[in-house]
Amino acid sequence: MSSLRVTTIRSEEVKKLLRLERFPHIWCPGCGIGTVVKCYAEAVLKSGIPEEKHVVISGIGCAARAPGYLKLDGLHVLHGRPIPVAVGLKSVKPDLEVTVISGDGDILTIGGNHFIHAIRRNDDINVILINNFIYGMTGGQYGATTPLGAITTTSPYGFIEGSFNVPYLAAALGANFVARWTPLHTKELVDAILKMFKVDGFAIVEIVSPCLIYGEMNNLPPLEMLKLLKERVVIDHEADLSKIDIDLRDPKKPIVVGNFVNRVKPSYQTRYMEIIKKARGGK
Numbered sequence: 001m002s003s004l005r006v007t008t009i010r011s012e013e014v015k016k017l018l019r020l021e022r023f024p025h026i027w028c029p030g031c032g033i034g035t036v037v038k039c040y041a042e043a044v045l046k047s048g049i050p051e052e053k054h055v056v057i058s059g060i061g062c063a064a065r066a067p068g069y070l071k072l073d074g075l076h077v078l079h080g081r082p083i084p085v086a087v088g089l090k091s092v093k094p095d096l097e098v099t100v101i102s103g104d105g106d107i108l109t110i111g112g113n114h115f116i117h118a119i120r121r122n123d124d125i126n127v128i129l130i131n132n133f134i135y136g137m138t139g140g141q142y143g144a145t146t147p148l149g150a151i152t153t154t155s156p157y158g159f160i161e162g163s164f165n166v167p168y169l170a171a172a173l174g175a176n177f178v179a180r181w182t183p184l185h186t187k188e189l190v191d192a193i194l195k196m197f198k199v200d201g202f203a204i205v206e207i208v209s210p211c212l213i214y215g216e217m218n219n220l221p222p223l224e225m226l227k228l229l230k231e232r233v234v235i236d237h238e239a240d241l242s243k244i245d246i247d248l249r250d251p252k253k254p255i256v257v258g259n260f261v262n263r264v265k266p267s268y269q270t271r272y273m274e275i276i277k278k279a280r281g282g283k
């Protein structure tokens with residue numbers, strides 16, 4: 001199983017990108033969302049792209065509160081709609097580095113249709129999908145990533161629908177960059193976000209970050225949950241994505257993380273600009 005490396009997050013510098021006047025934030029003690037926001041802020045600082053060129057967009061939910069705490073241009077939009085707003089912004093302002101930070105319910109359940117079509121078009125956006133396997137903000141209802149058998153508010157006898165394997169889905173749809181990490185892998189997460197900024201096309205990192213209050217293993221105290229994540233994680237960049245679905249309840253099933261896909265294929269926005277250029281006689 002993996003050994004975790006100590007991060008080099010420069011807390012004082014990162015603070016410059018946070019709206020500290022809005023603290024305390026809404027996230028529960030032990031929740032991974034704050035760590036993800038910190039990693040994103042660190043990646044922004046390290047990216048070499050001016051801060052005013054970064055825009056962060058979310059829908060609704062606990063994870064979706066991220067832009068509210070970041071001193072960057074941001075949009076907190078309708079539930080399920082951060083991807084179309086990000087695509088619209090990137091299409092009219094291609095010089096911006098547009099990143100969606102939101103939850104699994106927002107991006108993959110209510111927003112699932114936008115997700116698949118943005119990847120089909122290869123829209124040039126970054127998506128940081130914080131997967132806690134349920135609708136956290138509204139009290140723990142099941143969604144499109146809830147594992148089979150999970151007891152949730154809306155599946156008191158166990159969840160029977162089945163769930164998306166996010167990296168497998170994104171890779172099959174053709175995403176240029178696909179990764180999965182946890183909030184414990186801060187260094188790897190910062191690196192993955194930096195890689196996403198460089199990709200021309202759809203880039204996604206799924207963060208496995210179980211909700212400690214309503215989630216799949218909510219009988220565990222928070223520290224035990226973090227221990228479970230640490231002990232069960234295996235880093236395998238070459239993993240067979242069809243086999244990396246997540247089952248937190250099965251102690252033998254690893255949580256496979258890594259940077260799985262990094263391919264070069266021009267984005268919708270690049271292809272669009274080429275056509276415009278041609279139509280204008282090469283200018």
Ligand SMILES: Cc1ncc(C[n+]2csc(CCOP(=O)(O)OP(=O)(O)O)c2C)c(N)n1
Pocket residue numbers: 060061062063064079102103104105106107132134135136137138143
């Ligand atoms: C159109 C619409 N439907 C439903 C809701 C209620 N709602 C708010 S947050 C949320 C779930 C968010 O879940 P997720 O995206 O997984 O984020 P989390 O809170 O778990 O981080 C729902 C259903 C809403 N705000 N708008």
